[in-house]
Every structure is written in C-alpha cells, then in structure tokens.
Amino acid sequence: KITNDFSKTVRTADGLKSTGMISTETIERIIASIDEAKLQGFDFHNDLVKAVSTQALRVAKNQAEVVEAIYKSTGVKFEIIDGETEAELTLNGVKRRMELLNLCMDSFMVLDIGGGSTELIFVFYDEVVTKSFPIGIVTLTQSYSSLDEIRANIAQEMQEVQKFIFEVYANHGRVKLFLATAGTPTSVASMKLGMNFKTYDKDKINGTVLYHKDLDIEFKKLFTMSKVEKIEAVGEGRDDLIGTGMLIYDSIFIFSGMNESIVVDDGLVEGLLLEG
Structure with a gap:
C-alpha cells in the first residue's frame, strides 16, 4: 500500500x-x-x-x-541497476496493475520511455524477451535543434528498435496487448482525459486506452500551447521533452502494428515496492 x-x-x-x-x-x-x-x-x-x-x-x-x-x-x-534488472522490476510493477485491471497476460508488450533510454519488454506466457535502447526523451531532444528535426530523423534513430520488434515477431508471433508506462504515455493519457499536471490522478490514468490516432490529436494540441500552457499540462522539466516522447511512442505503434495501447502509471517504482 x-x-x-x-x-x-x-x-x-x-x-x-x-x-x-x-x-x-x-x-x-x-x-x-x-x-x-x-x-x-x-x-x-x-x-x-x-x-x-x-x-x-x-x-x-x-x-x-x-x-x-x-x-x-x-x-x-x-x-x-542494469537494464535487465530495470526491465524485470518494471515488468513486475506493470503485471501487478494488469492483475488489478483484470487484463489477459498471455502475451503482451510493455513500452517504457525514459530520459536516457527506452525499454521494450515482450511477454509470451512464461517467456520474457527484453531489450534496452539508448534512446530517451532527454538525450534525443538534445541531439537535435528542433522537434521538426527530430521528426525528420526519428525513423533512422529508431532503426534498431524496429529491427528488434520484427525479430521478436518472427520468432514468437504478435502480442495481444500493448502496455505503455512512464511519463510520456501517462502525460498523453492525462491530456486526453482533460487533466493537467496538478490535477493528475493515477487511478484514472491506469487502464486508459490510447489509440494511435490519439497521439496525433494531442500532438496538435501541444503545438498550439505556449510554454506556460505546456508546463501546466505536463509539468515543468517535461514541457520541452513530451513532443520527443510522443514521436518515440508513435514509432512503436507503427513498428508493432498495434492500434491501441493501455496506459499504466505503475512501473519501476511499484516493482521496487513489490520486491520489498
């Protein structure tokens, strides 16, 4: 608790x-x-x-x-902690929330977008396939001069991620569910639900379905906001990073062939708590 x-x-x-x-x-x-x-x-x-x-x-x-x-x-x-431990802890946190949401856990993918890396976790019954990529919202944002430049180069930046997803699908088949955790998915879900950084409610976020088209809708909203409005929406320190996170998120939708994702607030922290 x-x-x-x-x-x-x-x-x-x-x-x-x-x-x-x-x-x-x-x-x-x-x-x-x-x-x-x-x-x-x-x-x-x-x-x-x-x-x-x-x-x-x-x-x-x-x-x-x-x-x-x-x-x-x-x-x-x-x-x-190493990438394998991070993935294990994150998965444990996500699985606990999936149980509470009564979601099927036969086969699913977890996306965890961080500041310095992006983790992908695939679960096929008792088998877990995971990989960490050195692509995060902070490092990617600071590699380019503008969001437009990131958008122009995102496919190239995400090539190894795409290759990994295709290899997993070739060896194991497609997953049934796409789970997304960490700041980018939860912020987009919050925007979709009409919340902001101050009114953010993780209980309402957990289980929120984000469709691929929702990213485009919220991305366009973001472009109309001033810096102050962005800070109000997603929090200070994340306002200039959320666009990059959404481009990474969008790429995973495209590569995986999934049309919807289930957002969960639970992740690494909850995995640590469960470890005791």
Missing part, C-alpha cells in the same frame, strides 16, 4: 549526450528534489530506503562521483 507519493522531473540525462557526464547542475537538482521530498514527510534516515538509478548513471563517466555527492548531501545511496 502506497501511503505517500512524491514526484519530480530532474532530467538526470541532461547534457549527457554531448559530455558523457552528469553535470553539477543536475546533481544539485537531484539533491534539491530529495530535500523537497523530506519536507513532504519522507524520512530517508530512519525509514528503509531503496534508491535506484537507471540509464543515465549507467553510462555516465562520473557515475561514482555522482552517487557519492548525493549520498554525502542527503544520506541517500543510489544503486545503479
């Missing part, structure tokens, strides 16, 4: 593509977010804490220094 919840976009992968390092500014944002969580009732000194970091710290040249700096300032020690 979740008794307290806090979320903050810190963009750990900010600048990583060009420098290979986690910047001092990013470390300060992470520390500030932990301090903010403390003010909201989280006791990181007396409670049992499990803190993990994923792709950005996996590839950062200064990963050890970053972990140590955060620990010295906050007392929170981050564990850098």
Whole structure:
C-alpha cells in the first residue's frame, strides 16, 4: 500500500549526450528534489530506503562521483541497476496493475520511455524477451535543434528498435496487448482525459486506452500551447521533452502494428515496492 507519493522531473540525462557526464547542475537538482521530498514527510534516515538509478548513471563517466555527492548531501545511496534488472522490476510493477485491471497476460508488450533510454519488454506466457535502447526523451531532444528535426530523423534513430520488434515477431508471433508506462504515455493519457499536471490522478490514468490516432490529436494540441500552457499540462522539466516522447511512442505503434495501447502509471517504482 502506497501511503505517500512524491514526484519530480530532474532530467538526470541532461547534457549527457554531448559530455558523457552528469553535470553539477543536475546533481544539485537531484539533491534539491530529495530535500523537497523530506519536507513532504519522507524520512530517508530512519525509514528503509531503496534508491535506484537507471540509464543515465549507467553510462555516465562520473557515475561514482555522482552517487557519492548525493549520498554525502542527503544520506541517500543510489544503486545503479542494469537494464535487465530495470526491465524485470518494471515488468513486475506493470503485471501487478494488469492483475488489478483484470487484463489477459498471455502475451503482451510493455513500452517504457525514459530520459536516457527506452525499454521494450515482450511477454509470451512464461517467456520474457527484453531489450534496452539508448534512446530517451532527454538525450534525443538534445541531439537535435528542433522537434521538426527530430521528426525528420526519428525513423533512422529508431532503426534498431524496429529491427528488434520484427525479430521478436518472427520468432514468437504478435502480442495481444500493448502496455505503455512512464511519463510520456501517462502525460498523453492525462491530456486526453482533460487533466493537467496538478490535477493528475493515477487511478484514472491506469487502464486508459490510447489509440494511435490519439497521439496525433494531442500532438496538435501541444503545438498550439505556449510554454506556460505546456508546463501546466505536463509539468515543468517535461514541457520541452513530451513532443520527443510522443514521436518515440508513435514509432512503436507503427513498428508493432498495434492500434491501441493501455496506459499504466505503475512501473519501476511499484516493482521496487513489490520486491520489498
């Protein structure tokens, strides 16, 4: 049972593509977010804490220094988990929500779009096939000068993802369900349901069906918004990234041949909680 919840976009992968390092500014944002969580009732000194970091710290040249700096300032020690562990934890979180939604779990695909990477998980009964790709909403956004440029290059950027999906289909067949988790799908679902960042309700998000056409509808809405309106819609720190995430999401729809996806808020965090 979740008794307290806090979320903050810190963009750990900010600048990583060009420098290979986690910047001092990013470390300060992470520390500030932990301090903010403390003010909201989280006791990181007396409670049992499990803190993990994923792709950005996996590839950062200064990963050890970053972990140590955060620990010295906050007392929170981050564990850098590998892609396989990340996928396993995310899958466990998603499966728990699928059970609560009474969804068939015979065969399905999970999409998890992060800041520094995108994970795809295929489940065929007891067999799991997963792969992590170094394509995230932060790193991809910072590789190009505009969203139009990203759109023009997205097919090339996603070639390895397309190849992987086709290989999985060739070896195992198509999946019955497409599940999508993490910030991009949940933000798009929130926009579709008429919510914004402040009124976001994960209970309403869980199980929301997003059709492929919904992405185009919400993408067009996004283009009419000012920066302030985007921040109100999806939150500060995500406003300039959501378009990139939607292009990645759109590519998965195309490659998989699926017309609809089921959005779940549950993922890595819930998988960690289930691990205990």
